[in-house]
Amino acid sequence: MQISSRFTVAVHIFACIAAFEKDYKLTSDFLAGSVNVNPVVIRRILQQLKAANLITVSRGGGGASIVKPLNEITLFDVYNAVECVENGKLFHFHENPNPKCPVGRNIHNALDDKLHRIQQAMENEMCKITIFDIVKDTQAYIEQENK
Amino acid sequence: MQISSRFTVAVHIFACIAAFEKDYKLTSDFLAGSVNVNPVVIRRILQQLKAANLITVSRGGGGASIVKPLNEITLFDVYNAVECVENGKLFHFHENPNPKCPVGRNIHNALDDKLHRIQQAMENEMCKITIFDIVKDTQAYIEQENK
């Protein structure tokens, strides 16, 4: 199964805030319009990003804003914030290998470190990419349109 | 969401075949006993591994066997064979960003290559690990038990 679209939606939200914070109030309705999902979906993700100390959301008044420099927020931070995988484990290991079978009771030992290495490789790459990179490239594509 | 347990089950199957092929006939029932799932689940995975030319399954007679040297089968081969993600895309991108919004119509452009890099990092690591590594380590753990 794929990694939940919450992740790409969250990145989209950051890109929107960065692009429009000077000109608009970034309400869940506004963001929902750009992402094209229900505002409640946006609010739920905003809550997760807020819990991870990546953004603030103004109750009552409305609007979200980013609390750190864009180049200090990595895709891994966002990925973690929106909890795309259970317990941080990318792979779902079959639950009950047979302990009476020599292979069954040792497959976890033999495989776990390798699965972990694979996951690490992915997460390392996520750490290398920041929201700033996304915002910069998005702007570049937008400017390219205006030529 | 996590990557389907079909993947770890498939690896478990390889470990079993390698460990027991001299002493037992590797039927779906036997494998199901070690993995601790329904034999039909095993058969379906065996079909996928067979379609990827990694194993053969004897109809009628029964039993599965591996068709290549263990060190020529990577975890990536297995992962691909059991189709853990749709269209080979690890990330589920939200379907309909708003084309009327500058960010909405460019977020795909700005993000796709980065998601691809992340996926590549993971797949590269998978390519580095072979079934031989798993089998070897499993045997090591089994021998350790007998001390």
Place this chain on the structure above:
DNA sequence: GCATGTTGTAACACTTTATCTTACAACTGA
């Protein structure tokens, strides 16, 4: 203080996917 707009969150519906299970025809080797 009140009206207005917004957030935070619960509740529920719907869809999709994974996983499990039963059943049985097709096949193979003894």
Place this chain on the structure above:
DNA sequence: TCAGTTGTAAGATAAAGTGTTACAACATGC
């Protein structure tokens, strides 16, 4: 021919993702 096994369909169940409605809590401007 028989016994054991595979291949596969069909349906059950469970879990997660996603969409939607509703509404209390809250902040701000007037």
